[in-house]
Structures are given as C-alpha cells and as structure tokens.
Amino acid sequence: MTEQSAPARGADRDHTLRGSIGVAGIVFLVVAAAAPLTAIGGALPVMLAISNGPGVPMAFLVVAVVLLVFSVGYAAMSHHVVDAGAFYAYVTRGLGARLGLGAAALALLTYTAIQAAIYGLAATTLQSIVTQYGGPELPWWLLAVVLIAVVGLLGYRSIDVGAKVLGVLLVLEIAIVAVLAATILVKGGPEGYALTSFAPSTFFQDGPGIAVMFAVASFVGFEATAIYGEEARDPRRTIPKATYIAVVLIGVFYAIASWAIVVAFGPSQVEAAAQADTAGLVFAAAAQYIGPSYADVMTIMLLTSLFAALLSFHNAISRYLYALGRKGVAPEALARTHPRHGSPHVGSLTQTAATVVLLGVFALAGADPVLNLFTWMSGVATVSVLVLMVLTGVAILVFFACNEVDARVWNTRIAPALGLVGLAFVTVLVLLNFATLISGSAVLAATLLAVVAAAFVGGLVVGAVKHPSRTGGVPGHELGAASQQALSEN
Numbered sequence: 001m002t003e004q005s006a007p008a009r010g011a012d013r014d015h016t017l018r019g020s021i022g023v024a025g026i027v028f029l030v031v032a033a034a035a036p037l038t039a040i041g042g043a044l045p046v047m048l049a050i051s052n053g054p055g056v057p058m059a060f061l062v063v064a065v066v067l068l069v070f071s072v073g074y075a076a077m078s079h080h081v082v083d084a085g086a087f088y089a090y091v092t093r094g095l096g097a098r099l100g101l102g103a104a105a106l107a108l109l110t111y112t113a114i115q116a117a118i119y120g121l122a123a124t125t126l127q128s129i130v131t132q133y134g135g136p137e138l139p140w141w142l143l144a145v146v147l148i149a150v151v152g153l154l155g156y157r158s159i160d161v162g163a164k165v166l167g168v169l170l171v172l173e174i175a176i177v178a179v180l181a182a183t184i185l186v187k188g189g190p191e192g193y194a195l196t197s198f199a200p201s202t203f204f205q206d207g208p209g210i211a212v213m214f215a216v217a218s219f220v221g222f223e224a225t226a227i228y229g230e231e232a233r234d235p236r237r238t239i240p241k242a243t244y245i246a247v248v249l250i251g252v253f254y255a256i257a258s259w260a261i262v263v264a265f266g267p268s269q270v271e272a273a274a275q276a277d278t279a280g281l282v283f284a285a286a287a288q289y290i291g292p293s294y295a296d297v298m299t300i301m302l303l304t305s306l307f308a309a310l311l312s313f314h315n316a317i318s319r320y321l322y323a324l325g326r327k328g329v330a331p332e333a334l335a336r337t338h339p340r341h342g343s344p345h346v347g348s349l350t351q352t353a354a355t356v357v358l359l360g361v362f363a364l365a366g367a368d369p370v371l372n373l374f375t376w377m378s379g380v381a382t383v384s385v386l387v388l389m390v391l392t393g394v395a396i397l398v399f400f401a402c403n404e405v406d407a408r409v410w411n412t413r414i415a416p417a418l419g420l421v422g423l424a425f426v427t428v429l430v431l432l433n434f435a436t437l438i439s440g441s442a443v444l445a446a447t448l449l450a451v452v453a454a455a456f457v458g459g460l461v462v463g464a465v466k467h468p469s470r471t472g473g474v475p476g477h478e479l480g481a482a483s484q485q486a487l488s489e490n
Contacts (some may be wrong), residue, residue, distance in 0.1 A: 026242035027249065028167045030221050032312045034250050035118075037173045037305035039218045040257050041298065042121065045274045045281040048261070050436065051210035053271035054194075055202040057259040059211035060218070062203070064251020066426060067219055070389065070419030071247055073396040075240035076411040078225075080399075087392045088323060094395025098463030101329060103395075105459030106388040107320055109452065114220050114381035115313040116358050119144050120373035122306035129303060141363035145356070147310065152352035155314040169308040174253070176301050180282075181260035183289050191266035197259050202267075209433030212426055217382045218254060221312055222247065261285055314351055321347035329466050376448060379437050384452045386427040393420035 047056045074090075081089050087107055092100025123144040131137050185193070196202045225243040264285040265273045274281050287295040322344035325334025336346045362373045393416060400412035435445040 023238050023241045023245065025167070026225055026238060027246050028170050030225055030242065030246040030312075031174075031250060032170050032221070032308040034218050034221055035173075035305045035309040036170075036177055036250075036253060036257070037298070037302050038118075038121070038309060039214075039254060040177050040261070041282045041302050041305075043214045043218065044258050044261060045278045047211045047214045047258075048270055048274035048281070049278050050275075051214075052203060052206045052208045053274075054197045054262050054267035055199075055205055055208060056211045057197040057255045057262065058200075058203040059208055059215040060251055060254040060258060061198070062208075063212060063215040063219060063426065064247055064255075066419065066422035067222060067247050068244070068251075069415050069422060070393060071243045072411050073393070073400070073416030073419060075243050076406055076408070077396050077399065078239040078243075079236050080403075080405055086320075087388055088320065090392050090399075091395040094397075094399035095391070097466070098460055099391070099395075101463035101466070102456045102459035103388055103391050104320065104324060104329075105455045105462075106384050106391070106452070108317065109455040110220065110381045110384040110388060111313050111317045111320070112354070112358065113377040113384065114217070115310060115317065115355065116362075117374045117377035117381065118306055118309050118313070119147060119355065119359055120362070120369035120377070122147055122303060122310060124369050125299075125303050125306060129300060132299075139363075140369045141359060144359050144363075144369075147307065148352060148355055148359075151307070151310045151314050152348065154311055155318055155348040155351070169304050173301055173305045173308065176298055177253075177257050180286050180290065180294075180298075181257045184260040184264045184285065187289060189263035189266050191263075191268065193263060194267045196267050197262050198255075207433065209429045210436060213379075213382055213430045213433060213437060215254070216386060216426060216430065217378055219247070219250060220381060220385050221309075221316070264289065314348070314355075317351045318344045318347035321350055329462060375438055376444075379434060380448050380451060382430060383427075383434065383449060384455070386423065386430060387452065387456070390420065390423050390427060393423055 044056065047059070048054075052059070077090055077093075081093050088100055088104035091103035120140070123140040126143045126147070127138060127140055130143075222243075225239050225246060261282060262270045264270075265281075277284060283295040283298055286298050321330060321334045322337070324330035325332055325336075325347070334344070334347050334350060337344055359373075362369070367373055396416045397413070397420065400406060400416070406412045431449075434449065435442050438444050438448065
C-alpha cells in the first residue's frame with residue numbers, strides 16, 4: 001500500500017483526524033509554542049547577559065531569515081505531503097522509511113524535551129505567584145501535576161478547542177509585550193534610539209552563538225504549520241500561508257521587542273543590567289516605564305504564556321504519536337481518534353503519562369526545575385530540532401529532484417538549498433556554544449548531545465526492524481494523493 005496522508009484513508013473514521021482550523025488558528029498554535037512573553041521576559045535577559053549584548057535583536061532576524069528561506073521549500077512540499085507527522089513524513093517521502101523514523105525520533109525528543117523544560121519553568125513561576133499572594137509554598141512537582149492535568153484535558157479535546165484557548169491567551173500575551181515595547185520606544189531610553197543593535201559588527205561582537213541558540217529555541221514550534229495540515233480546512237493553501245505568517249510575525253515581533261529592552265537600558269549598559277538582574281530585567285523595565293502594577297500583571301501573564309506553549313507542544317507530540325501508530329511503527333492504538341472530538345486522544349493520554357514519568361525522575365532526583373530541568377532540556381531540544389530541520393532540508397531537495405511534480409526552480413531547488421546552508425551555519429554556531437548554555441560542563445554537554453545521537457540511531461534501528469526489505473535510501477517515490485493530484489493538474 002502506498003504510504004500517503006490520512007485524508008486518502010478517510011474510510012476509517014477511528015483513524016482520521018478531524019478539524020476545521022484555518023490560517024489564523026494554525027498561526028496561533030505556532031506562535032503560542034514560541035511563547036512571546038516567555039522569550040522576552042525569560043530568555044532575552046539571559047541572551048543579553050551572556051551573549052552579544054545589544055546585538056541580540058539581530059539574532060532573531062537572522063534566524064527568521066534562514067527559516068523564511070527554508071519555508072519556501074517546506075511550503076512547496078506541503079502541497080504533496082499532508083500528514084500529522086510533518087518533518088517525519090517529509091523525510092520519509094524524500095529519504096526513505098528508515099531515515100524517516102530517525103527524524104520521528106528526533107521530533108519526539110525535541111518536543112518532549114522542550115515541554116519538560118517549560119513545565120519546570122511554569123511550575124516555578126506558579127509557585128512564586130502562589131507565595132507572592134499569601135498562599136502556601138507548595139513543591140514545584142505538585143504544581144506541575146496540576147498543569148499537566150489541565151493541559152491533558154484540553155489536549156484530549158478537538159484541536160479547535162485548543163486553538164481557541166491559545167488564541168485568547170496569545171492575543172493577551174502579545175498585547176502586553178507590545179504595550180511595553182511601544183511605551184519604551186515612545187518615551188525613549190537613556191541613550192536615545194540607537195540602531196547599533198542591527199549592525200553586523202554589533203551582532204558578531206563577543207560571539208553571537210548563545211543568542212542564536214535561544215533564537216532558534218523560540219522557533220521550535222515552527223513545524224506545527226504542517227503538523228495540523230490534516231485538521232485544516234484547505235491544507236494546500238493554509239499551510240504555506242500559516243508558515244510564512246508565523247515566521248515573519250515571530251521574527252519581527254521578537255526583534256522589535258528585544259530592541260525596545262536594549263533602548264530601555266541603553267546599548268552600552270544593557271549587558272551589565274542583564275547580568276545584575278537576569279530574572280527581573282524586563283519586569284524592572286515594565287515597572288520603570290509603565291508602573292509596578294503592570295509588572296505584576298506581566299508576571300501572571302508569563303504563567304499563561306508558558307501554559308500556552310505547554311498545550312501547543314502537547315498537541316504536537318500527540319499528533320506525532322498518532323502518525324507513528326497509523327504507519328504501524330508504534331502501537332496501533334495510538335492511531336485511534338476520538339469518535340466525537342476527532343482528536344488523537346490515545347496519543348494525548350500517552351503523552352500525559354510520559355510527561356508525568358519524566359518529571360517524576362527529575363523530582364525524585366532532587367533536580368532544580370530551572371537550573372537543571374529547564375536549562376538541560378532546552379539545550380537538548382534546540383540541538384535536536386536543528387538536526388531535524390537539516391535532515392528535512394535534504395529530504396525536500398531530494399524529493400523534488402526525483403519527482404517532477406513542481407517546475408518552480410526557486411521553490412524546489414534554490415531556496416531549499418540556501419535554507420539548508422543557513423541551517424547548517426546556525427547548527428555549527430549552536431554546537432560551538434552548547435557547553436556555555438549548560439554551565440560550561442564539557443562532560444554534561446557531551447552526555448546531552450549523546451542523547452540526541454542515541455534518539456536518531458534508535459529511530460534508524462526501529463526503521464531497520466520495521467522495514468527490513470528497504471535499503472533506506474530514496475524510496476520508490478510513491479506519491480500520495482496530493483502529489484497525484486498535482487501531477488494531473490500539470
């Protein structure tokens with residue numbers, strides 16, 4: 001049987017995702033995973049403190065440009081492959097089933113790691129809010145369980161429900177950051193409106209690797225535009241539009257918001273200010289330019305930002321498990337969808353249980369939810385997703401080189417090649433600075449990178465077992481329903 005997307009197998013309602021999500025809904029899911037307030041309130045001060053200081057805003061633009069060029073081939077591929085596995089499905093179609101399963105393992109590692117990291121930060125943030133308002137000092141792991149339960153309940157339901165929740169949270173989240181940035185830029189900073197943040201010389205000073213690493217982490221949910229293709233009203237139009245809009249929105253918004261923080265303290269002083277008060281830098285700017293009450297509201301909104309990211313990644317993992325179950329490389333039960341909600345409810349429940357186990361390991365080990373759980377897992381997710389995107393870039397080039405389904409040279413040859421070069425450059429920068437991110441431990445860095453390698457190799461081994469008759473190279477180029485339609489139209 002040809003390996004094709006679920007819509008072509010629509011006769012089995014128990015194994016078919018259902019939804020009517022549009023461009024705006026998918027963009028919400030992607031940007032929610034990027035967690036704007038978390039990136040600006042949590043990651044940005046670290047970037048300013050230990051990377052290239054005032055050159056940080058440029059890092060967001062550099063990563064956005066690389067992903068935008070990569071998106072051209074990615075969007076073109078979405079016309080021919082519509083599958084909840086997204087990167088996994090693209091690599092399978094371009095490079096074969098074995099490498100596809102290697103990609104699937106990297107995707108599961110990426111989303112599991114980043115979700116675990118965010119649970120650690122979210123639980124700590126909730127713990128701080130509870131005690132701030134006179135509540136008891138509850139252990140972080142107990143608060144994490146509460147968050148897991150709420151996320152699991154929403155993930156069990158239809159994607160339309162999750163998209164609506166994320167939409168509301170995201171609008172509030174973007175608004176609160178936008179108001180702060182606008183206020184700072186209207187009032188001006190102690191050194192005026194210096195544009196040195198966007199100068200190449202400023203970007204490359206003191207090494208931009210850490211800034212680029214955090215910027216990449218801000219785009220980890222980028223793949224979601226294709227993940228939700230089967231639940232979109234018109235995937236061939238929705239996915240490309242949502243991809244471009246999400247990348248541009250995230251990149252530009254982060255660049256402007258981070259520049260506003262640089263302006264607030266001054267390019268020559270912002271690095272020292274971030275080093276002196278990393279956790280409270282952005283909230284101090286809010287208190288200074290708007291008022292203390294606004295800073296308190298931002299603290300609460302930080303929690304909702306983290307929750308939105310948790311829900312988005314939960315949905316992504318559930319759909320990957322669903323795709324693997326449908327392909328027969330994971331238990332078939334994972335491919336079942338809820339008769340009323342049309343959601344991958346078994347995958348959702350499995351993901352919830354796995355999260356409880358993973359966080360339980362860190363809790364039993366007495367690990368710090370931020371210094372250990374958040375930092376280590378964020379690093380793993382960043383490296384893993386970059387390797388996954390490089391692999392996908394190669395698959396896109398191979399697919400279009402071997403299948404004459406699209407005559408657009410820019411979309412299928414030039415842009416994918418340029419995007420691949422850009423991703424390789426970013427990956428090298430991240431690897432060179434990986435040890436710095438995790439407290440400078442070379443041994444720990446090697447261990448965590450080994451986890452990424454082991455996940456990929458594990459996927460290859462499963463592929464060899466499940467597909468023993470395949471050589472693992474380029475498959476027989478069996479085109480799915482969308483590709484056959486494209487051929488007929490041409």
